[in-house]
Amino acid sequence: xxxxxxxxxHQTNQTNHSANNKSQFNWVTERSNCxxxxxxxxxxQQVEExxxxxxxxxxxxxxxxxxxxxxxxxxxxxxxxxGVRNSVVFALREHSILVRGGEGNxxxxxxxxxxxxxxxxxxxxxxxxxxxxxxxxxxxxxxFHSN
Numbered sequence: 271x272x273x274x275x276x277x278x279x280h281q282t283n284q285t286n287h288s289a290n291n292k293s294q295f296n297w298v299t300e301r302s303n304c305x306x307x308x309x310x311x312x313x314x315q316q317v318e319e320x321x322x323x324x325x326x327x328x329x330x331x332x333x334x335x336x337x338x339x340x341x342x343x344x345x346x347x348x349x350x351x352x353g354v355r356n357s358v359v360f361a362l363r364e365h366s367i368l369v370r371g372g373e374g375n376x377x378x379x380x381x382x383x384x385x386x387x388x389x390x391x392x393x394x395x396x397x398x399x400x401x402x403x404x405x406x407x408x409x410x411x412x413x414f415h416s417n
Contacts, residue, residue: 295388304382304390310362314338314345316401317360317409321347324413336413346372349412358412369408380404 302308321336328334334351343362348355357372367380383391383398391398394407 297388300388300390301384304384306362306365306367306382309380309382309390309392310343310360310367313360313367313401313405314340317345317347317405320405320409320413347409347412356412358408360408369404377408 318338321338324336334349337348337350339346339348339357344359346357346359348357355372358377359368359370359372361368361370365381369377369380371377378394381393383393385391385398392401392404393399394404399407
């Protein structure tokens, strides 16, 4: 009899535990993390890792190299190959993050959406995107143009 009583509250506690997890979701902190400056910083860190990975995949004695140049509210991923230089620039602005080619042409604009599920999504052309998708959109042409 005691075992049955223990099992029923245990099942109820699991249900209450799930409900408590949802009610304990710290939306204020998560929403704060979904701000343009914080997302911009996260993008910078992730792009730095992308550049390290891409450089490690170059053939030996490659005539090209990728690097990052930071300039306040902008950072650039630079491809240097002999005398040729090309880049992609990420620029933090008041209401968005702009991604431009090295010639200054805008490739796309990133805005943010804090979803009803508590996720921070990057939005490009009215489509929600994950961080890796935005990085690919920005850098694939620069990093793999000749492939």
